[in-house]
Amino acid sequence: MAPAAHLRGVSKRFGSFVALDSIDLAVSAGEIRGFLGPNGAGKTTAMRILIGLLRADGGEVSLLGGDPWSEPGVRSELGFLPSDPGLYGRMRGRDLLDHFAALSGRPPVLREAACALLRFTDDDLARPVRTYSKGMRQKLGVLQAVQHDPALLILDEPGEGLDPLVMSGLVALLRDRRDAGRAILFSSHVLAEVEALCDTVTMIRGGAIVGEGTIGELTANRARAVILRLADPGAAVDLPDCELVDRNGARVVLHHHGAITPLLAALATLEVEDVRIEEASLDQVFMEYYGAEAAS
Amino acid sequence: MSGPLLRRLVREQQVRMPLEILLIAAWGFLLVAVFATSEVFTAQLEQQANQFGGLLDLVGLDPLAQWTSIGFQHPIFLLGGGLFAVGLGVRAIAGELEAGSLALALTRPLARRTWFATHIAVLVVGCLLLGLAYAVGCLLAIAFTDPMGNVEAWTMLVAGAQGGLLLLALGGLGFLFSAFSSERGRALAWVVGVVVVMYAASFLLPLWEPVKDVAKVTPFAWFQPAPLLQRGEIAWGDIIVLAVYAVVPLAVAAWRFQRRDLAGG
Secondary structure (H helix, E strand, O other): OOOOOOEEEEEEOOEEEEEEEEEEEEEEOEEEEEEEEOOOOOHHHHHHHOOOOOOOOEEEEEEEEEEOOOOOHHHEEEEEOOOOOOOOOOOEEHHHHHHHHHHHHHOOOOOOHHHOOOOHHHHHHEHHHHHHHHHHHHHHHHHHOOOOOOOOOEEEEEOOOOOOHHHHHHHHHHHHHHHHHOOOEEEEOOHHHHHHHEEEEEEEEOOOOEEEEHHHHHHHOOOOOHHHHHHOOOOOOOOOOOOEEEEEEEEEEEEOOOOOHHHHHHHHOOOOOOOOOOEEHHHHHHHHHHHHHOOO | HHHHHHHHHHHHHHHHHHHHHHHHHHHHHHHHHHHHOOHHHHHHHHHHHHHEEEEEEOOOOEEEHHHHHHHHHHHHHHHHHHOOOOHHHHHHHHHHHOOOOHHHHOOOOOHHHHHHHHHHHHHHHHHHHHHHHHHHHHHHHHHOOOOOOOOHHHHHHHHHHHHHHHHHHHHHHHHHHHHEEEEHHHHHHHHHHHHHHHHHHHHHHOOOOHHHHHHHHHHHHHOOOHHHHHHOOOOOOHHHHHHEEEEHHHHHHHHHHHHHHOOOO
């Protein structure tokens, strides 16, 4: 199946600064793709090229089968949430949503359901946007992006400012849209959100793609964390295929590569008060990719 | 043009624009009413007209025509109209880009040229209304106060439309600087700076013989409504030059907006 949107070999410079260096990115129908990277890595630039706000210096851009720069009509099936959506403060929430639905040329068929999931009431919609809190503005931003049920959703930090209850509603909403065959590109700094929601992940650093795959593929063959609380704080710990990461008295943290059965057998010989074995997380993968950069 | 965008722009102006129209109409009304009720003013004006008539091209004209033509070139008219024209231009691109609302609108199936054309439509209508508001204010005062002198209604309305063209030229500068900027404040500062310098130059440069023709580079030099108001002479050459002053910045702004990256907001 052809991707709903893709960048192929796309580059972008701002003066002498290379914002994107020949990157590939694609999102297909029925997929939620996470787009990860630290601040300044190029996520927003890539998204803005994808929707036609920026022009690529080189490479190929396709949005819903057309060129978003020269064919604005292709954006009728697009929903976009920028990281800091500019909403007209003097308009009431409902008027603002009506305005954007009219600009999209499509009825807001999903508004009611999305409002319910995001806990956005009729009273909220009746108020001027300037009276909204940051979280309510973010919810309104999500609503204007999803209300017309677009084939492609591009969301830049949609969870910003949302409380956990609303966030769970957003996750349910996006999963529902994914299951309905919509394509979703989703950037976030909160790795737990990405891990919970995304089928696939693309990681960008310094304008270049450094990792791509399913969460399982990205975390495969990476160390498990083994966290022990020993009965004897001074006891020696020598476990197979393990590397000591941290020790604070009775609390020991190790990374384990390899088969699990020998580890369990060795653990059985130790006197421990508690033990936890955790699969490698996206957080760990992220730190592997970006930790050195952050440290420098 | 985009219907939804046009409705939003009109709704944004539904309080501001009537107030500006009232302000400018009141300015025209008061100017004529004061003229009609004060012979001292009239005498002073005639004296001043004799002194500076060469500068303002007012010598020998009807006092009422002199008086009302000054109102067209007065900072109150220009400020009232310029608030709308320059404000709309500065906000249309730089302001909306900075606020982040342009990104939301242009990720709809809305071409940049449609966005631009819809704003221009509002600009043209608004400038025309504001120019005519002054003319209507003057005409109402003439009807109610019967001042000394004679100004035909049609000449006043044509002068009002010409005043609207001058405001359109100022609005064009607003769009021009807006199209090259990502910050509303920066674009506004440039426009205000350029307009103030041009306004001052249009009055000061003619006083110094070697540079008096330089004043003609400003649009203000091409809006002299007194002969029209007195003798009904339409200065088509001036109108064409003013139209060029309006169209060229708008064309450059449209060209730039169509091609620029929208990275802010």
